[in-house]
Amino acid sequence: MFVLSVLLLIAAVVLFLVGRGKERSASGWKLGAALSAVAGLLAGLFACVHVVSAYEVGVPVAFGKVGSPLTSGVHFKSPFTDVTSFSTRPVDLNLNDDDVVEVRSSQGGVLYADVTIKWAVVPAKAVGLYRLAGSEEAVEERLVLPDSREIIRNVFAKHTSEEGYASAREQIGSEIADLVKERLAPRGIDVTFVNLRNVRPSxxxxxxxxxxxxxxxxxxxxxxxxxxxxxxxxxxxxxxxxxxxxxxxxxxxLSDKVLYNQCLEAYKEAAKAHPVYAVPCGTDSNGTPVIVDGSKSG
Missing domain, CATH: 1.20.5 (Single alpha-helices involved in coiled-coils or other helix-helix interfaces)
Known part of the structure; x- marks a missing residue:
């Protein structure tokens, strides 16, 4: 914008000088010179104004010197100052599909972990992040991504395969979140959420x-x-x-006397039901009682 302003001012001067040499059409040339001068001044004014959008922070750099961070709003600056903007809204880093994290358990088993990390730039630390990375995209590629991958692998390496994909997933997710926050916070990166969405074995x-x-x-x-x-x-x-x-x-x-009495009782019951006569249980050599059926004639 500043270069355009300079070019327009130069064009205004040239038109004015040309117009002075041509009396008949001098007014036209002077009008063109005036319009070019106004356009140049406006371009120069815009080159000295920078608007930082809401939920952003700007880092001004002039001749290699980094200035103080610019909060959202209108700021006046040197036309030679470049401003790099960083979003202060949480950004999603999705480690899945082609970017899925391949990890190994303490037993050597290979697992694949899908993780989402929400992170945001701390406005007060934007200058430090600019010096470390240079842009918001570079912050993710050079700081958030490699550090997160390293931590995820280290945490899974302390657990068995069964713990990794089943019994200890919640614990592992909590460990990863704590370590990622601890690692990135001093650099000016606020990790707001870590979600271990899925773990599948190879x-x-x-x-x-x-x-x-x-x-x-x-x-x-x-x-x-x-x-x-x-x-x-x-x-x-x-x-x-x-x-x-x-x-x-x-x-x-079961003594002999008991058996003898039981035998008597049995034949008494039989005599009541049928016309038989039972000779009391004998104690002959066989111990077999004699039964006489009275219903039959001699």
């Missing part, structure tokens, strides 16, 4: 996981079968011991 690791699951399931089935067989054997042992104890009790309680 193909080789997934095959190992499936094989381990199958082995665990087979072991559980074998353990359950062994437990069932042991319980059944114990049940049968207890049942057999109960039968044996009952038989011993019966054996001790």
């Amino acid at each position: 193909k080789k690791l997934q095959e190992q996981i499936d094989k381990k699951i199958q082995q665990e399931q087979a072991t559980e089935r074998a353990t359950e079968a062994s437990r069932t067989a042991t319980a059944e054997a114990e049940r049968k042992r207890i049942e057999a011991e109960g039968v044996a104890r009952a038989n011993k009790i019966i054996e001790r309680s």
